[in-house]
Amino acid sequence: MTRIPPTSGAIRFRLTPDASAASFERGTDLMQPHRSVPWSLSLFTLADSKIGAGFLSLAQKDGLITPDLITHCRELTNGKRGRGGILSHYLFALEQPFFLDLSVQPLLLIVGPDHIKAAQFALARDWVYDSSSQTHKFFQAYSGDIVWHDLNVRLHQRMRDDASL
Numbered sequence: 001m002t003r004i005p006p007t008s009g010a011i012r013f014r015l016t017p018d019a020s021a022a023s024f025e026r027g028t029d030l031m032q033p034h035r036s037v038p039w040s041l042s043l044f045t046l047a048d049s050k051i052g053a054g055f056l057s058l059a060q061k062d063g064l065i066t067p068d069l070i071t072h073c074r075e076l077t078n079g080k081r082g083r084g085g086i087l088s089h090y091l092f093a094l095e096q097p098f099f100l101d102l103s104v105q106p107l108l109l110i111v112g113p114d115h116i117k118a119a120q121f122a123l124a125r126d127w128v129y130d131s132s133s134q135t136h137k138f139f140q141a142y143s144g145d146i147v148w149h150d151l152n153v154r155l156h157q158r159m160r161d162d163a164s165l
Helices: 021-026 043-047 052-061 067-077 151-163
Strands: 010-012 040-042 088-091 098-101 107-111 116-120 125-130 135-140 145-148
Touching (some): 040 043
Parallel strands (some): 088 107
Antiparallel strands (some): 010 040, 107 116
């Protein structure tokens, strides 16, 4: 299994039956509207925003993150605020499942050790001719979700393991 880097950290929120810490396990993640993934704020978003300062300060105090990690997150985003909006997803490892919403043009942000590369998906995009304006207009032809999980990674690992016996 691939080790996920510290930059993959995020704050997620849980809905709990009451305000006690004991009810945390009985709670559920706050989910994004119309999506089957938890709502979260990435370390990249927190490191590059004023509202993130309080969360980051508390996380540092509790020993969850270091000042160097925050600096590294800021360097990776290179001052591009909002890089990880609600329609994007960070990918840190090949084995990591990720979510694509076909009703929009999702953005996959692939995080390397010293850079972030963006991949915009227009898989379900199509166009139609609008006779009233005499132009072509693009639209998302499909709706629905895709969760990608590369099974070939496991298959290749198993084949390598079998070959070494």
